[in-house]
Amino acid sequence: MAKKVLIVEDYPATSKMMAEILEMEGIQSVITPDGTDGLEKATKEKPDLILLDIMLPGMSGLDVCSNLKSNPVTKNIPVIMVSVKAADADVKNGLAKGADGYLSKPFDPFKLIEVVKKNLGM
Amino acid sequence: MQNEEERIKLYILIKWFVLAGLFLFVSFEILTGLIIGRTMIPAFILLALATAMNTSIYLISLNKRHFPLLVRISVFVDFIFLAFAFYVNGGVENTWWFLPVFWVFISGYLFSIWSALFYALLASLGLTLDFTLEYFRIIPHITIHKFPLNSLDNPGYLVDYALGMFLLYFIGAIISGYFTYLLKKTAGELAHSLKESESARRESETARSALLNIMEDLDRAKADLEVKVRERTAELEEAKSGLEIKVKDRTADLEESRKALMHMMGTLKEDMAKLQVVDKLKTEFLSMVSHELRTPLTPIKGYLAIILSGKIGELTEQQRKTLDVVYKQSDHLHSLIDNILDVARMELGKPIPLVKEPILVNTVIEETMEAMAIQAEEKKINLHAELQPDLPNIMADKTKLKRILTNLIGNAMKFTAANGEIVIKSFLKGSSIQVDVIDNGIGLAPDTIEKIFEKFYQVDSSMTRQVGGIGMGLPICRELVQLHGGKLWAESEGLGKGAKLSFTLPVV
Numbered sequence A: 001m002a003k004k005v006l007i008v009e010d011y012p013a014t015s016k017m018m019a020e021i022l023e024m025e026g027i028q029s030v031i032t033p034d035g036t037d038g039l040e041k042a043t044k045e046k047p048d049l050i051l052l053d054i055m056l057p058g059m060s061g062l063d064v065c066s067n068l069k070s071n072p073v074t075k076n077i078p079v080i081m082v083s084v085k086a087a088d089a090d091v092k093n094g095l096a097k098g099a100d101g102y103l104s105k106p107f108d109p110f111k112l113i114e115v116v117k118k119n120l121g122m
Numbered sequence B: 001m002q003n004e005e006e007r008i009k010l011y012i013l014i015k016w017f018v019l020a021g022l023f024l025f026v027s028f029e030i031l032t033g034l035i036i037g038r039t040m041i042p043a044f045i046l047l048a049l050a051t052a053m054n055t056s057i058y059l060i061s062l063n064k065r066h067f068p069l070l071v072r073i074s075v076f077v078d079f080i081f082l083a084f085a086f087y088v089n090g091g092v093e094n095t096w097w098f099l100p101v102f103w104v105f106i107s108g109y110l111f112s113i114w115s116a117l118f119y120a121l122l123a124s125l126g127l128t129l130d131f132t133l134e135y136f137r138i139i140p141h142i143t144i145h146k147f148p149l150n151s152l153d154n155p156g157y158l159v160d161y162a163l164g165m166f167l168l169y170f171i172g173a174i175i176s177g178y179f180t181y182l183l184k185k186t187a188g189e190l191a192h193s194l195k196e197s198e199s200a201r202r203e204s205e206t207a208r209s210a211l212l213n214i215m216e217d218l219d220r221a222k223a224d225l226e227v228k229v230r231e232r233t234a235e236l237e238e239a240k241s242g243l244e245i246k247v248k249d250r251t252a253d254l255e256e257s258r259k260a261l262m263h264m265m266g267t268l269k270e271d272m273a274k275l276q277v278v279d280k281l282k283t284e285f286l287s288m289v290s291h292e293l294r295t296p297l298t299p300i301k302g303y304l305a306i307i308l309s310g311k312i313g314e315l316t317e318q319q320r321k322t323l324d325v326v327y328k329q330s331d332h333l334h335s336l337i338d339n340i341l342d343v344a345r346m347e348l349g350k351p352i353p354l355v356k357e358p359i360l361v362n363t364v365i366e367e368t369m370e371a372m373a374i375q376a377e378e379k380k381i382n383l384h385a386e387l388q389p390d391l392p393n394i395m396a397d398k399t400k401l402k403r404i405l406t407n408l409i410g411n412a413m414k415f416t417a418a419n420g421e422i423v424i425k426s427f428l429k430g431s432s433i434q435v436d437v438i439d440n441g442i443g444l445a446p447d448t449i450e451k452i453f454e455k456f457y458q459v460d461s462s463m464t465r466q467v468g469g470i471g472m473g474l475p476i477c478r479e480l481v482q483l484h485g486g487k488l489w490a491e492s493e494g495l496g497k498g499a500k501l502s503f504t505l506p507v508v
Helices: A012-024 A034-047 A062-068 A088-096 A109-120 B004-031 B035-063 B067-088 B100-110 B115-136 B155-307 B317-348 B360-377 B398-414 B461-469 B473-483
Strands: A002-009 A029-030 A051-054 A078-084 A100-103 B356-359 B383-388 B394-398 B419-427 B432-439 B488-491 B499-506
Touching: A002 A012, A002 A034, A012 A029, A012 A109, A012 B100, A012 B155, A029 A034, A034 A051, A034 A062, A051 A062, A051 A109, A062 A078, A078 A109, A109 B155, B004 B035, B004 B100, B067 B100, B067 B115, B100 B115, B100 B155, B115 B155, B155 B317, B317 B360, B317 B398, B317 B473, B356 B360, B356 B398, B356 B499, B360 B383, B360 B398, B360 B419, B360 B432, B394 B398, B394 B499, B398 B419, B398 B432, B398 B473, B398 B499, B473 B488, B473 B499
Parallel strands: A002 A029, A002 A051, A051 A078, A078 A100, B383 B419
Antiparallel strands: B356 B394, B419 B432, B432 B499, B488 B499
């Protein structure tokens, strides 16, 4: 069964690219540009992994992350924060909210694959 | 007491009066027939002659030195005349032989006791001579009385008479002299005391005038002082009013200056507030721009990487080379954006986060050089390294260290002409690892060695267009090195002599 990744990213070109990269590895993707919608999709779609941007319209990625981690349904889904906020504090914040990994933009596509695969246990 | 001249004048006058009185009395005797008148005439003539001689001598002697002596001699001569007049006028028969006592008195009074005694002696001698000569009939006796006293033949009478007269003259002389002496003494004492009182008076007068002088001096000094005080007071008053005016003027000036300054300060404060707002906006803008630029950069770099990986189709050699350039340029764009973000952080006073991990400096250098090799090749620059092997691991942020190296090497390439050379050296120095980036490019003027670390500093405006850059690289590098606890500096022997940029990273 193919793995499914939820991409919460408001910049279409980036989210599309991420989906295509994962496609190359045979990983399915669900994309949403909105934090609130992301939370909803996380419960509905039951993804195996979530790639979460921090700067999102509506709800911040960090809030989305803490919501996911406090929800028993979603709390076991690995969350990888993907952000241009390549700052120590952001990484710490993200990890404190329960994120499982961190990727700073712009990222190397192969790094993305590596991180995702690692968290999916592939 | 009168002076001698006046005394002699008086003496002569008295003689004339006595003579006149005698003449009147004798004339009365002759008229009444008491005495024979004819013999009287030559006697009077003689006496008048003697007195006249006295007078003339006196008049001649006036104002002459030997005046008293001449007069005394004249008095002596005078007596001879008198004695002769007595002889002519009866001799022993004459009853006026007492008359010389007046002369004795007068001379005693006028001159001195010695003069009186001398006169008395002369009178006595004259009388004795006359009596003696007449008695012994040596000279003839001249009878003057109608009834002559037969005294000539009576020696006892003559001696008595002579002795009486003798005593009369001398006692007269002594009395006269003594009185004169007493008078003189009293007068002397009086004069002396007068003199003394006069000198005392004079002294007191002197003292008084001295006191007056002193008082006058004091008065004058006081007046002078008063004038001076008035003058000085006036001067001070003037100076004071001058000062007051000056102070007023200066106060007004200062007030004006103060107002101007306050106004300026107000303006400056406003400007500063505006500037602060603008500065904050700028920083926020930089931060935002950096984020916004990075967002599209993510798919650009990502897709380029995918294409270059060949996973979505094989590329021709030409395509690969072209896309490689695009990728490198997007990489450069990425580092520029990162620089801007770091500047924004520095400006905001936010810490630039470091993700430290154990790294090998030489590995990072090699990776960076590899990334820049194509660029060096294009510019025909000989980029090579002299790395000390077996350098210890250090804790550092790999991304930041790469950025530092990229900046330094990129800078060196900017300012090094084609066929130039860039050497990267690494070595252990004390407890730090030092990295040198040495080029043989345009070098640095001594006054620009520190300026290159200032934000937005450009070596030369004409150079800027040629080499590009916004003047942020080196300031950020220095900041990043310092964040690692190291130092970054530049060395150059001058323009055209190349440059060496070095930094240290503590081992710990």
